[in-house]
Amino acid sequence: MSPSSDIVIVPAVEADAEAIVDLLAPYVAKQIVLPRTAEDIRAHIDNFQVARWRDRPGLAGCVALRDFGDGLQEVRSLVVAQKQSGQGLGSLLVRKAVELAAERHAKRVFTLTVRPNLFRHIGFTEVPVTDFPQKVWSDCANCPKRQHCDEIALALDLA
Numbered sequence: 001m002s003p004s005s006d007i008v009i010v011p012a013v014e015a016d017a018e019a020i021v022d023l024l025a026p027y028v029a030k031q032i033v034l035p036r037t038a039e040d041i042r043a044h045i046d047n048f049q050v051a052r053w054r055d056r057p058g059l060a061g062c063v064a065l066r067d068f069g070d071g072l073q074e075v076r077s078l079v080v081a082q083k084q085s086g087q088g089l090g091s092l093l094v095r096k097a098v099e100l101a102a103e104r105h106a107k108r109v110f111t112l113t114v115r116p117n118l119f120r121h122i123g124f125t126e127v128p129v130t131d132f133p134q135k136v137w138s139d140c141a142n143c144p145k146r147q148h149c150d151e152i153a154l155a156l157d158l159a
């Protein structure tokens, strides 16, 4: 399972912000990923990687990191365009995010996800969400799903 050779994963640039908002939008509406504004994305653009078509405009996917300090990075804002799904692009984006986290000297990478198997295939294992109190305070507290959370916490230790 490998994504089209017409797709390359590269660091995002500020001009990608609106396209990233559009990629996230259908899954924000379904409460699968957290909303990000274009302004927020531009402010954290160095944390984003995008799957770009070699021969045409538009994005096939994106992924972001969030630095929680002390060597802890979160994989977030993971989305693949519907037409590209099931071809390994999501897994490749997660691997690229883990590579970037390692370059940034992360000791541990975690995610909260409704798609745990994708992360398990990459080596993440299930952990209690209470391992990440900073995440719970910053995002879960305001999340519309907080009373009926269906997300699973997984982590990958890099050290």
Ligand SMILES: CC(C)(COP(=O)(O)OP(=O)(O)OC[C@H]1O[C@@H](n2cnc3c(N)ncnc32)[C@H](O)[C@@H]1OP(=O)(O)O)[C@@H](O)C(=O)NCCC(=O)NCCS
Pocket: 001, 027, 032, 033, 078, 079, 080, 081, 084, 085, 086, 087, 088, 089, 090, 091, 092, 112, 113, 114, 115, 116, 117, 118, 119, 121
């Ligand atoms: C989740 C999402 C990013 C996956 O992208 P994708 O390109 O379809 O992912 P892949 O093709 O790499 O993987 C597809 C499936 O193959 C499975 N797979 C990956 N590697 C595998 C392997 N080596 N052997 C067997 N199965 C494998 C994955 O576990 C996944 O299974 P799942 O449907 O049970 O999760 C995409 O569907 C999406 O954007 N969904 C909406 C937003 C979302 O859910 N984001 C993540 C939430 S945190």
